[in-house]
Amino acid sequence: MTAYDALMAHQRELAALEQVSGRLGWDQETMMPRGAAEQRGEEMAAMSGVLHARRTDPRIGDWLDAAEPADEVARAQLREVRRAFERTCRVPAGLAAEIARVTSIAQGQWAEARANEAPADFLPVLDRVLALRREEAQCLADGGDPYDALLDAYEPGATAATLDQMFGALRPRLVALRDRALGAARQPATLQGTFDPADQLEISRDLAAAFGYDFRRGRIDRAVHPFSSGSGDDVRITTRTVAHDPFNCFYSTIHEVGHATYEQNVDPALALSPLGRGVSMGVHESQSRIYENQLGRGAAFTGWLHGRMEGAFGDLGMDADGFYGAVNRLQKGYIRTEADEVQYNLHVLLRFDLERALIGGTLAVADMEEAWNARFLRDFGYAVDTPSNGFLQDVHWAVGLFGYFPTYTLGNVYAGCLYRALTAAVPQIDRSLASGDATPATDWLRDSLQRFGGQFPPRELIERATGQAPTEAPLLDYLDAKFAEIYGL
């Protein structure tokens, strides 16, 4: 067996074990009996130990030294293994274990502090999490920028400087668009009524099928938080139902189908290999977002959804145009995950700037709530009322996810680029969407992007799919046009 083959066999087993661990996480959120939580913690910790040992196996270094790639794909496999191995090796085992231990505690304290609106109970442990992640960032940065070193885990090759420039261009135009829309004379109505959860779930299954989700290699269950889990031939999603807000269920489902089909559509030849998954968080989010927003919230598809809903629930009290407005309605709010297409990125930009300051050492945890609230007032025009509507709303920092937030907006930017290329390449997608079929669009995404898995770095992948370097312009132009029409601007 060549060194390359030995390395790939090792990585294949590692990938299989990562699937096992992921399935355990899925089970925890969907099936696990309540009383099993503590035991499950030990099971997860034992699996983490197994995975860590595999990822730091010193033979990986030997194999990498000796391996001779036979082609471009093999070269990319080695690039990916080396990237992951070098990152893992740079962090001392004791530090990695301490981060795992402290973030696990912090997650519980965060949940309690949020429920009790008691930020002071959370700040000490957050301070510890931040200190540990800053230490890790120093190890990873190897003399470079510590924040970039964290960001690189989620978005290989991205830098805060590039993102800052892109986000800087987004912010004023998003604020201006939001202000014009909320101040417009014409305001869309909201959907009224309550909608049977069983019917919502039935429609959400139709939506998943409409967007190309392969039920033979996946399943949909209910969970508190919608998510997608697994890769290859076993990619499961969850959704939730809120009786008075069926869009929550429907657009969560389409969003997760975007993540899930990306995983399902990776070339089977790459399955369980280092390149066998979506390439980055930003590209992943570009898929979930283009499915959810550009395709799912477009007038063509909401026209079909309007009919499907009236079939299930009777008269909705609005025609297809009104329904399109209701789906896309902008409104004031504190919560990122509930924000509309325009304001969502403003929530992300706030977090990006704050976490860079935290990692850079120019903002202390003790001053964070004040900084958050000041920035929120500036960007949104009204004050945060409670900590759970402010800096306590997201779990990310509690579990150490610094450098993750910007990938949400980067995903939206990529989605803008991809949508422009898609509409040029497949001009008749609206005709299919209007009949409840998104697959001409999702087939193009599969063939242009999803099938490559991790073969090309994120920016190169977007360039290959769109023929251009990614910029924020297509997203902004799309948003301006869409909301100008809805609000009569």
Next chain:
Amino acid sequence: MTAYDALMAHQRELAALEQVSGRLGWDQETMMPRGAAEQRGEEMAAMSGVLHARRTDPRIGDWLDAAEPADEVARAQLREVRRAFERTCRVPAGLAAEIARVTSIAQGQWAEARANEAPADFLPVLDRVLALRREEAQCLADGGDPYDALLDAYEPGATAATLDQMFGALRPRLVALRDRALGAARQPATLQGTFDPADQLEISRDLAAAFGYDFRRGRIDRAVHPFSSGSGDDVRITTRTVAHDPFNCFYSTIHEVGHATYEQNVDPALALSPLGRGVSMGVHESQSRIYENQLGRGAAFTGWLHGRMEGAFGDLGMDADGFYGAVNRLQKGYIRTEADEVQYNLHVLLRFDLERALIGGTLAVADMEEAWNARFLRDFGYAVDTPSNGFLQDVHWAVGLFGYFPTYTLGNVYAGCLYRALTAAVPQIDRSLASGDATPATDWLRDSLQRFGGQFPPRELIERATGQAPTEAPLLDYLDAKFAEIYGL
């Protein structure tokens, strides 16, 4: 950290990983998308590799040499670790891997041969499985009896000679009782009609609760084959529904609840330790069988079930006495898993004798079908009609489970002993059972037996619980009395 503590920490992680692997098996039978089967095979194989490496970790030997037990429980922990470690070390890694590989192939070939009634397609691979297991038995026996060495994996301390004596006493009395019952003038009626699966499942949840199943630490799902999976705080069961045969669902559920509550009721102080599970297959089966038969199929409980069913399904066309007869009705049949309380053990005894001859080398795989059919005719009085009703009916031998079958009948014998002791210790159990509550009985089983996990060897455990060495007499006396009454013998 002492050697004992280090060993226990290692075993605890091993037990946690075994839980993960078991949950993966549960998922495969209940939740897994159809298209994920091949990928799942790789995931399971990777987990097997992880578990095998842990079980053969050479440090276990060092720790065992150095460990000093502080008390009786610690001594029992070490006994159990040594037992498992010595067994594992005696089998060369290559042989263990080959057995895993070949039995995996054999299972598929068995299923196909059974479906096609084509035994010739299965015999070559069965021959290979048998040869490998005979080789393994030689390694394990260390000069002793090879069959005993295999049996010891499922029933520590049991020997074929002891079982043979016990089973020899059972056989003529079971045959005689069966012949008298089937020849009796009075024959119970059968239940007629079809019964909504959803209602069956609702009743089966009541049954699980009636027998003390802790839903907070478990769940019930549907699967092709009923089973119990997991230990400690996450013990799940499955059941199935057959529209015209609700007893299939109900008694499968009670049976699996017997297995599951045994696991749930082990002393939490033993959780995830080498003693933290049921001690043997025979004792496990004693629990499932006493729940299902002595308690669940007794007149007191079927009286309650009769009322519960009439509440759900309307008039059943029989009174409580007739219903009791219908639940316990003897009938001709080829299939072990469908057999009644009296004839079930005859099916097992046939397999026990045949597999001893196979392992002992006095029966060749090529002659097995003939031997099976001749013995079946002798014990049951009519000829096997098709291979799937004969020696192809069970998966056990295909997957290498030689030495497992006798634990089914041993479990019934133990159940007989326990039931005699239980009725003496808790004289009023029938009053509770008649009101749909088995917990005074199951509480006694928990306190007398289940809570000890693996602390005492099987026979000693039964002796402690019953005050007597186990014999077949209580089971036979119970069956004679029960069926004499039902059939008016």
